[in-house]
Amino acid sequence: MASRPIVPQQARGDAGVGGAGVAVHKQTKKNAAPGDGRSRRALGDIGNVVNVRGVVVDGKPQQQIRRPLTRSFCAQLLANAQAVAAAEKNKKNVCVNVEKAPVLDGVPKRGAAAAPKAIQKKPAAKPLPATAKVIEISPDVEEEVEVKEEKVKEEKKKDEVEVKNNKKVTEGARSSKKKQHTFSSALTARSKAAHGIANKPKEQIVLDIDEADANNHLAGVEYVEDIYKFYKSVENESRPNDYMHLQTDINEKMRAILIDWLIDVHQKFELSPEALYLTVNLIDRFLSVKVVPGRELQLLGMSAMLIATKYEEIWPPEVNDLVCIADRTYTREQILLMEKTILGRMKWTLTVPTHYVFLARFIKASIPDLKMENMVYFLAELGIMHYETIRFCPSMVAASAVYAARCTLNKTPTWTDTLKFHTGYSEPQLVDCAKLLAYFHSKASESRLQVVYKKYSSSLRAGVALFPPSKYLLCAESRLQVA
Template identity: 50%
Template sequence: MASRAVVHQGPNPTGAAKQKMVPVEGKNRRALRDIGNLVPAPAADAKTRVMTRPIRGGKLLVNGGKPADKQKEAIVEGVAGNVRKNACKPKPYEVIVISSDDEEDDCRDEVLRSGSGLRSVSSKRAGGKSGRTYTSTLLARSKVACGIVNKSKDLIVDIDAEDINNELAVVEYVEDMYNFYKETEECGRVYDYMGLQPNINARMRAILVDWLIEVHRKFELMPESLYLTVNIMDRFLAMKTVPRSELQLVGMGSMLVACKYEEIWAPEVNDFIAISNNAYVRNHLLVMEKSILGKLEWNLTIPTPYVFLVRYIKASLPYDSELENMVFFFAELGLVNYSTTILYRPSMLAASAVYAARCTLNKTPLWTETLKHQTAYAEDQLIDCAKLLVSYHSQCGAAENKLKGAYSKYSSPDRGAVALFPPAKSLLSMEASSS
């Protein structure tokens, strides 16, 4: 809203009729009348001046704190506003002009064009002079503080908006839940333990996990069971030395425990004995199950990569079943390989699987603001892990590669045959250039 400067004549000491308020040429708005104990200060010369100081001790300070001429000093008396006036008649003064809406709109447009509220914002020129109002400065800085100026064109999408009426989606708590998962994922994370296992190595572990993927598919188990099985197995191997002959038994015992935790109808002990080609007897598996639970102190509530995969796939809008299958394919390749399981935390492995899948399917953009917000990972943080996953994908079709569990699973039509897609050339070229 524009404000106009007006010329205000002081009271007539002789009691004559009050002079009319005459607007300055080109300005037609009346100024506000004096409020409280502020009175107009006489200017020292013919030029108009802006009042910048309050009254102190009965004296009005103008022009940077200098007292006005005592011959022209105005003294306030009483609440009624009775004013004693000297012989000199106060000269007109100019009321401060408040910045107009047009000026603020121009400043707002300039801020959005410049991309930074702290940069110099050009204001309107008045009377041949340029300047910047306090309003425009505060407006620009407020935009920077609120993140409006630097906000990307790719807005963050509320991925829970469609589930607001779904009680099972627990929209009110889902953000807090995943913040808790991120805080506690280190508790269930497994670090390098192969140095403590003299009888087994990473290659043996990979063969075991590849076999467990096939068993999981044969039993038609829930996805959660597979990820929890691998986590239980790794945590147990990090605590106890296992002979090579019992490594498969450890995998079977881990899956039995995970199924009892996750499945409604868990496979029976005899089912595991049969699928292992009767390599063990019933009592062996029950003893191993008890040993695993004792070592882990019955702590089975662990945020596995699957917990984060579900959320990150949902954030990878729009929904695409092909992308979903590709993400799970990369995640299971990560489970098979010891290095990715040890080097990267579950949330980063899940986010890298999403990134590798988007690169393989040539999604644009490769990483959105919504994914960055939900995963709390930037694109450059995921490059290394994603390159490892894509390198595993490129090795799946090799004849010398005996680990065919995940590859066969995701080569079937019911999984979209995503394993047959060519590996992401962009990440493979980055790997070649870096090496």
């Protein structure tokens, strides 16, 4: 970079340009202690030989030389400052305009262009062109830069704190929005609190309901799950079809009278429940494939019971006993002939899943007491006595009897996850059949067929027939009939 001719320095105390005295800048001590950041030279060499005031060479004090600041050098400084500002894109630029003229060795230079001080943070030294000269900033200027850097840092910290506070406010607003309760949720919470189910823990599913029978070899605990899976898969194969429209001499009321009488006979002979449900299954299956005259309907029932007791009982009743109990309406030969006809039509298929096998399993899953168990059997026998339940499969009738019994006895919850797991039915699937059973319960005391009602009104069976039917199921049934 070209420089102007060196102006001879005036003697100390002479008047400078414009009559102003020349201020002499003090030089920083060269022999300062190491590590002192403020020990610097005031100015370095800018192209001329500079003798700093106060330096002694060969025992002779040297005079201070005053150097001019050229316009081209000032322009180079401005260009460097602009380049540094462009490199710091993500930082805050602090620009300070110099109000006074540039100072060289403490003496203001007249006519020199004012250069701005654009210093935010001390940047790394940028390589300058070969013609450029390097200057060092005096200690007082360095102090000013450090103060400005501290201010910039404080401003950044304040901005960061404000941003964090804003985030917290927005997050708090979001969480408050999430926690807002609607009117419907408030009503739901109140109803749960009223029923005492607000803070109940989640129900645990009881998978092993056969734990109590682990030492009972007759229970077949090792195979019981597979057995019931098989029953569920084949129950529709042995399920009777809707046959009443095929029968010309039999109606639903006649069938109900027959089942009611057979339940009475079953009770007098003290037979097992398995025999009763198999008897009803054989009757319905036979009526599904053969038209029977009305006068032979009771004969069909007696022969079906004889087959079922031979299959299920150790000591089945004799044929003569059945003849006597029917008041000798039919002969021994007629009963044996009908027995042979039934077995031929059924192809000797007697091992079928009846309502009872599912009732025994589902009652066990409900963890019942005496009232609960008898209520289930009461509703189930009402169900098999009426022809309307024939459209439901045996497992659904059994599960619906358990559900209706729990509703009648006000068990909470009415349907558990354990029952859902072991029955394979959800609560909505059972509502229709359960409504029908509750309706039969409500009409049992007024019906002419009183055998089932009297049987379960006894104290030996906890008098469950005397309990009022489920209001919830009856209301649903009445709404269904009105619709």
